[in-house]
Amino acid sequence: MQLNMNEAMLYETILALFSARENEALRRFASLSETVDVSRPLPEIVTEAARVCERMPGEIQDAYFRVRHSFESYPFPFEIIRGDDERLAHPVTCAPFLYAYGNTGLLDEEIVTVLGMRAPDEEGRLDAVSILQEAGKAGACVMSTLDTGLDAYCTRYAFNERMKQIVILASPLHQCMPEGQKELMELVASSQSSLLLTPFAPSRRAEKWFTVPRNQVLVSLSSFLVVLEERDGGPLWKLAGQVCDEGGRVMLTASSLANDSFTQARSFAQTNSVLTYKHRGDLKKHLAGAKSRPCKAPDDGGQLELF
Numbered sequence: 001m002q003l004n005m006n007e008a009m010l011y012e013t014i015l016a017l018f019s020a021r022e023n024e025a026l027r028r029f030a031s032l033s034e035t036v037d038v039s040r041p042l043p044e045i046v047t048e049a050a051r052v053c054e055r056m057p058g059e060i061q062d063a064y065f066r067v068r069h070s071f072e073s074y075p076f077p078f079e080i081i082r083g084d085d086e087r088l089a090h091p092v093t094c095a096p097f098l099y100a101y102g103n104t105g106l107l108d109e110e111i112v113t114v115l116g117m118r119a120p121d122e123e124g125r126l127d128a129v130s131i132l133q134e135a136g137k138a139g140a141c142v143m144s145t146l147d148t149g150l151d152a153y154c155t156r157y158a159f160n161e162r163m164k165q166i167v168i169l170a171s172p173l174h175q176c177m178p179e180g181q182k183e184l185m186e187l188v189a190s191s192q193s194s195l196l197l198t199p200f201a202p203s204r205r206a207e208k209w210f211t212v213p214r215n216q217v218l219v220s221l222s223s224f225l226v227v228l229e230e231r232d233g234g235p236l237w238k239l240a241g242q243v244c245d246e247g248g249r250v251m252l253t254a255s256s257l258a259n260d261s262f263t264q265a266r267s268f269a270q271t272n273s274v275l276t277y278k279h280r281g282d283l284k285k286h287l288a289g290a291k292s293r294p295c296k297a298p299d300d301g302g303q304l305e306l307f
Contacts, residue, residue, distance in 0.1 A: 004080040007038050008097045009071055010049070012201045013064040017053055022213075026096065028053050070203035078173055078202075079104055089223050090246070094216040095199035101173050102188075102195040106166055109141040110287055113218065115236055116150025116228035123255045124229035127277070128154050131226055131253075134283045136163045143168065143221065145214070146181040150228050159187050159194070168221070169198035170214040171206035219243055224287070226251045226277070232264040244272045251275040251283065 010032075015025040032038060032052045036045045042064045050057045079100045083092035087107040092098065112135045116124055128150055135142050141164040145151045158165040167188050171177040173196060176185045188194045199217050200210060215235070219242045227250065230236040240250045254276055256265045268274065275286055 002080060004082055004097060005071065006041055007082075008080045008201060009064065009067050010038055010042050011096055012067045012203045013042060013060065014049075014053060016063045016067060016203070017055055017060065029096065067201075067203045071201070074174065074202055076101065076173075081107075081197075088221065090220050092199075092217055092220040094213060094220060097201070098197055098199055098217070099173055099201060100195060100197050102191075103164075103193060104195060106141045106164055106193075106195045109164060110139070111143050111166065111221065111223065112140045112283070112287070113143045113222040113225045114151075114154045114228065115144060115218075115225065115239070116154070117230050117234060117236070118147070118149035120150045120153070120229050123259075124150055124253075125153060127253045127255055128228050129157065130280065131228065131277065131283060132157055132161070132163065134280065135287075136161060138284045138287050140164075140287055141166060143218075145170065145218070146176065146178065146185055147211075148178055148180065152181055152184060154228075155188065156184055159184070159191055162191070162193060164193045165191075166195045166197055166221075168214055168218050169196060169200070170210040171198065172200040172202055172204050173198060174202065175206045177206045177208075177210060215239055219246070223248045224251070225249070226253075226283070227256075227265075228253055229256050230262070230265065232262065234264075237264055237268055240268065240274075241272070244274070249275060249286065251277050251286070254278040 011025065011029050014028050018024045032049055036048045042049060043061065046057045046060055049060050053060060081098040081100055083096050083098065114131055116128065132142060132154060142158050143166040144154045145168055146155060155167055176182040189196055199213055219239055222243050225240060225243045225248060227236050227240055243250055250272065252265055252269055252274055256262050257269060257276065277283060
């Protein structure tokens, strides 16, 4: 059995028992961890789990077997990463476990998170290409999402150029959100220089609100965030503010700051210590010396059959 499997299945069992209430599940899981070895299979500690969760042993075992079936049904290799894994730039406190497919060695690379709005203009797409090209030449790994708009545009560009990239999902590994990006997700999964990463276990089913915890993971992993374009009142300003609050760096593009329609971009730049991308080289000079390592292929050496 792979590393962290028993702990992850135990947590997901508790989460199912408490109707996906994350805070309650985390509290019960932490309490149980103080009294027993949670790396043991749940049936071996079911009596203590029943006491901590205030449930009958039979109810816990029924939930556990459903969760275990989901984990064991994946037809492709995946890795379970603890939220406090030393490979992560910062501990992910919002999710006890992350689920990964692909080149997990990318977690040790210099990572540049690149995000943008849903309906970009031509200037935004041109800035995206410039930023991505510069990140690639610096040897950095690009991180983004599958969200429609500039995020998916950056993800596809990075795939086409065979760049190192991490894609944070708003779904388990076997689903795609939004569904319209299914083909792109499969392409990324087939790349030996990419990593799919999600806080959602095989036993979960994608829901629209998953973008919220997905974004929390993004913030935790982002030391350097580039906001290509974002409308006033858009969600990226909250994320950018959180990255700044946690000591990360945020870069805005000169074109968005000069756009009269983006008043919040100028306000954000004035109230936070942000960098501005004006010319080629502005990104590279702020990177702290990106690591460049050969990418390892996934364990099966082939394309992931997700669906």
